[in-house]
Amino acid sequence: MPGVLVLAEHRRKAIQSITFEMLSRGREVAAQLKKEVSVVLLGHQVQAFAQELAKVAHKVYVIDDKRLENFNAELYQKALVPFMKDLKPTLTLIGHTSCGMDLAPALAVELGFPLVTDCIALERQGKKVVATRQVYGGKINVRVSAPSAQQGMATIRQAAFPPAEPNLAGGIVSVPSPLTEDIDYKKFLEYVEVAAGDVDxxxxxxxxxxxxxxxxxxxxxxxxxxxxxxxxxxxxxxxxxxxxxxxxxxxxxxxxxxxxxxxxxxxxxxxxxxxxxxxxxxxxxxxxxxxxxxxxxxxxxxxxxxxxxxxxxxxxxxxxxxxx
Ligand SMILES: Cc1cc2nc3c(=O)[nH]c(=O)nc-3n(C[C@H](O)[C@H](O)[C@H](O)COP(=O)(O)OP(=O)(O)OC[C@H]3O[C@@H](n4cnc5c(N)ncnc54)[C@H](O)[C@@H]3O)c2cc1C
Missing domain, CATH: 3.40.50.1220 (TPP-binding domain)
Structure with missing residues (x-):
């Protein structure tokens, strides 16, 4: 049973930096729990991503399915629920990005997990994991924990942590996709590029x-x-x-x-x-x-x-x- 599970976020042939940021803090919290950090990667033909992630996580679970090629919160949820019920991670981390905000609340409800959103810090205190998030537009930091929960979920703000160092040699585990059919009520259509000339x-x-x-x-x-x-x-x-x-x-x-x-x-x-x-x-x-x-x-x-x-x-x- 891993201590911390991180959901990899990728788009247009690149793993998003939030994934590595979650893994850096996730690794530290997992170490405090005396457990490992794993990452779950959903997509299609993402072996190269899995190899990249194996350098920053102890284990990389890959659910490969053509229907998961582009992010779709409904399909991600359908794929993740049976996997997470089986794996039973203590803490699951998802990026506080447009994708993560779309997915995490419904996923947490279906799994019965407490969810803390937009976290800027995470630490272990005794047996519980305490998350810090900001309220009143960032004026006050509050520390949140769910002491009685065995498992929990948090979404992590971008740039809250440095990226993880690629110094591990984790294993890659292929997980059969539980998806049996596509959905037609919510579909990926296209990526719309940010206007040319803009600076990131x-x-x-x-x-x-x-x-x-x-x-x-x-x-x-x-x-x-x-x-x-x-x-x-x-x-x-x-x-x-x-x-x-x-x-x-x-x-x-x-x-x-x-x-x-x-x-x-x-x-x-x-x-x-x-x-x-x-x-x-x-x-x-x-x-x-x-x-x-x-x-x-x-x-x-x-x-x-x-x-x-x-x-x-x-x-x-x-x-x-x-x-x-
Ligand atoms: C809901 C909400 C969201 C917001 N989101 C953001 C946000 O995302 N980002 C953001 O920036 N603000 C945001 N604001 C606004 C924020 O509250 C401040 O008003 C804003 O950040 C102030 O910008 P400033 O420091 O440029 O201006 P000021 O507070 O007016 O400061 C100007 C500074 O310049 C200094 N100065 C003046 N002349 C000189 C000089 N010649 N040489 C050196 N120093 C000089 C002054 O001493 C002063 O400290 C938000 C406000 C609200 C209510």
Missing amino acids: ITASNVLVAIGRGIKEQKNVQMAQDLAAALGGVLACSRPVVDAGWLPHDRQVGSSGKNVKPKLYIALGISGAFQHVAGLRGVETVIAVNKDANAPIFSVAQYGIVGDLFKVIPVLKDKLLEMKK
């Missing part, structure tokens, strides 16, 4: 983010130049989107994106909790703000109390000089 701020290692302190649209370019000098991408807080200076897909925070770059430079951003909620996966935050009491400094490893319009050109020139 969740995939960048360096983000230079601007806030209301940038003051005017014409000043955005100087931050863009700094981002370019660092080989990074421009992101922002919500007021910058509201003003129409950058598109919404550049917004970081609770109503924007969770980001996980190695370096995040926050320029003229106060550090409201809705913004900081998107920074949990960031390795190093450098904040530039003229207000020494700005809350952003409490999440920054390095801070410059100063005028961003003076700091940006100096930083950029120094970087360009170092590159010569």
Whole structure:
């Protein structure tokens, strides 16, 4: 009986990073439970994925069925219920993604599991697993457990944990698909691509983010130049989107994106909790703000109390000089 079971999420020939993030914390919790971490992979002709996942999990269960080629919550549920009743994992982790949110509640109800959604931390305390999730738009963290439950389920927020190291040599187990028929009331039709030219701020290692302190649209370019000098991408807080200076897909925070770059430079951003909620996966935050009491400094490893319009050109020139 595995301690932790992770549901692999994949799309368009790639395993989604949330899978590896769940596996990193899942491995630690499983170790605390003195059990193993397994991953269940649903799809069609996904042997290459199984091999990739065997490097980060003790066991990879593969349910291969043409009907599981693309995600469909109803079919996933039909395939997972008998498998999970048989396997009896203590804790099942599913990504808090559009797919996971579609699947987890109905799956938990059918299995009779307690479900904690949108978790940002997980730890073992005595015999129970305690999950942390945010309420009131991220203002308060609550810790949730189901002490009397033998089994439970949690959905995990993206970028809440670092990806698992590929240092295991797990086994791959083929599980016969229990599906006997297709369903016609809910079908995969097509993937719709994000508009061309858009930047994925969740995939960048360096983000230079601007806030209301940038003051005017014409000043955005100087931050863009700094981002370019660092080989990074421009992101922002919500007021910058509201003003129409950058598109919404550049917004970081609770109503924007969770980001996980190695370096995040926050320029003229106060550090409201809705913004900081998107920074949990960031390795190093450098904040530039003229207000020494700005809350952003409490999440920054390095801070410059100063005028961003003076700091940006100096930083950029120094970087360009170092590159010569
Ligand atoms: C439901 C809800 C969801 C939200 N979701 C998000 C979200 O996803 N992301 C998000 O960012 N916000 C979100 N917000 C808004 C959030 O509450 C804050 O209003 C917002 O993050 C503030 O943005 P800011 O830091 O750019 O602006 P401000 O709070 O106005 O801060 C500007 C900062 O710039 C500094 N500054 C000014 N001039 C200079 C200068 N010359 N040099 C250096 N520093 C300077 C100031 O000292 C100040 O700290 C949400 C709000 C709600 C209610």
